[in-house]
Amino acid sequence: MHALLDELRIELPSWAFGNSGTRFKVFGTPGTPRTVWEKIADAATVHRVTGLAPTVALHIPWDRVDDYAALAAHAREHGVALGTINSNTFQDDAYKFGSLTHVDATVRQKAIDHHLDCIEVMHQTGSRDLKIWLADGTNYPGQGDIRGRQDRLAASLATIYRHLGEDQRMVLEYKFFEPAMYMTDVPDWGTAYAQVSALGERAVVCLDTGHHAPGTNIEFIVAQLLRLGKLGSFDFNSRFYADDDLIVGAADPFQLFRIMFEVVRGGGLDARSGVALMLDQCHNVEAKIPGQIRSVLNVLEMTARALLVDVDGLVAAQEAGDVLGANGIVMDAFYTDVRPALAQWRTERGLPADPMRAFAESGYQQAIDAERVGGTQSSWGA
Ligand code: PSV
Ligand code: MN
Numbered sequence: 001m002h003a004l005l006d007e008l009r010i011e012l013p014s015w016a017f018g019n020s021g022t023r024f025k026v027f028g029t030p031g032t033p034r035t036v037w038e039k040i041a042d043a044a045t046v047h048r049v050t051g052l053a054p055t056v057a058l059h060i061p062w063d064r065v066d067d068y069a070a071l072a073a074h075a076r077e078h079g080v081a082l083g084t085i086n087s088n089t090f091q092d093d094a095y096k097f098g099s100l101t102h103v104d105a106t107v108r109q110k111a112i113d114h115h116l117d118c119i120e121v122m123h124q125t126g127s128r129d130l131k132i133w134l135a136d137g138t139n140y141p142g143q144g145d146i147r148g149r150q151d152r153l154a155a156s157l158a159t160i161y162r163h164l165g166e167d168q169r170m171v172l173e174y175k176f177f178e179p180a181m182y183m184t185d186v187p188d189w190g191t192a193y194a195q196v197s198a199l200g201e202r203a204v205v206c207l208d209t210g211h212h213a214p215g216t217n218i219e220f221i222v223a224q225l226l227r228l229g230k231l232g233s234f235d236f237n238s239r240f241y242a243d244d245d246l247i248v249g250a251a252d253p254f255q256l257f258r259i260m261f262e263v264v265r266g267g268g269l270d271a272r273s274g275v276a277l278m279l280d281q282c283h284n285v286e287a288k289i290p291g292q293i294r295s296v297l298n299v300l301e302m303t304a305r306a307l308l309v310d311v312d313g314l315v316a317a318q319e320a321g322d323v324l325g326a327n328g329i330v331m332d333a334f335y336t337d338v339r340p341a342l343a344q345w346r347t348e349r350g351l352p353a354d355p356m357r358a359f360a361e362s363g364y365q366q367a368i369d370a371e372r373v374g375g376t377q378s379s380w381g382a
Pocket of ligand 2: 133208280
C-alpha cells in the first residue's frame with residue numbers, strides 16, 4: 001500500500017450518531033445517544049476499529065454543553081479529539097428571511113454573535129475550523145435583492161473573520177438549493193471562493209459532495225480549489241437525487257475514486273495542505289455506528305485505489321495524446337480490488353482486518369441498547 005495512506009484522517013460528524021430522517025418521519029433506534037457525551041463514545045468506537053477517525057465535529061447548538069474543556073477531556077479519554085465546530089443559523093425563528101444576509105442589522109448581529117460564541121467554543125475545545133453553512137436565500141424572484149444580500153454577507157463574514165484566533169480558520173460551505181428554492185446566497189464554489197478570497201488566507205471553502213446539481217463534475221471543483229489553495233474541507237456523503245446525505249461512495253464509488261484521485265494529485269492528503277476530510281451524513285434506516293464504519297472504509301478504499309494510478313505512465317500517455325491509454329491507466333486503478341491488501345495493511349497496524357465484523361463481535365451495540373433506556377434520543381436538530 002502507498003505510504004500516503006498512513007496520512008488519511010477522516011473526521012466524523014456527531015450528528016451521524018443521532019436519529020435522523022426525512023420531513024415525513026424520523027425513526028428511533030435502540031442505543032441512540034441521548035447526549036453529546038454518548039455521541040462521542042460512539043464515534044470513538046469507529047476510530048477504535050478503523051484507526052482512521054481520530055476527530056469528531058460538533059454542531060452548535062445541537063451539542064451545546066456547559067463545559068467544553070470537560071467535553072474535550074472526555075473525548076481524549078475515549079481516544080479521540082474534538083474537531084470542526086459547525087455553526088447553525090437555520091433553526092431560529094429570527095432567521096426566517098436570512099441570517100448573515102438579513103436586511104435587519106439586529107438579526108445580522110444575532111447571527112454574528114452566534115459565530116463569536118462558536119469561536120469561544122473553539123478556544124475551549126482546541127478546534128481549528130469554524131464551518132459555516134447558511135440556509136439564507138429566497139423562494140421567489142423579487143423577494144430579495146441578490147446583490148445587497150451578497151454585500152451584507154461579505155460584511156458579516158468579515159466581522160466574524162476578524163475575531164478568529166491566529167490558528168483558526170473559517171470554512172464556508174456552499175449548497176445550490178434547499179431550503180431556499182429560488183436563490184441561495186452561497187450556492188456554488190465560485191461564490192464561496194469569491195467571499196472567502198476577500199477575507200484572507202485563513203478563510204477557505206468546504207465542498208459537500210451532495211451539494212451540486214446532477215451531472216456536476218465535482219472532481220474538477222476539487223482540482224480547481226486545490227490549485228487556488230482554497231480547498232479547506234470536504235463534507236462527504238452521496239446522493240441519488242438531492243442532498244440525500246447517504247453513505248459516501250454508496251451511490252457512485254467511481255465518483256468518490258475520481259474525487260480522491262484529484263485530492264491526491266493536488267497534494268490534499270498531505271497534512272500541511274490543511275484539507276480536512278469529513279463526513280456529513282445521516283443514517284436514517286441503517287445502523288449508525290456500522291454506517292459510519294462503512295463510510296470511513298469507503299473513503300479508505302477509494303483513496304487506496306486512487307493511489308494506485310500510475311502517474312508517470314498517465315502523464316506520458318496524456319502528453320502523447322494517447323486518449324485510450326490514459327483512460328486505461330485510470331480505469332485499471334479503479335478496477336483493482338484493494339480489499340485484501342487493506343486487510344493486511346490494517347493487521348500490520350494492529351487494527352482488526354475486518355472492522356465491520358470486529359464491531360459486530362465487540363458487543364458494543366448490545367451494551368448501548370441495554371444501557372441507553374429512557375431519556376430523549378438525540379436527533380438532527382436537537
Ligand atoms: C447543509 O445541508 C449541511 O450540509 C451543512 O453542512 C449542515 O451543517 C449539515 O448539513 C447538517 O447536517
Ligand atoms: Mn454539509
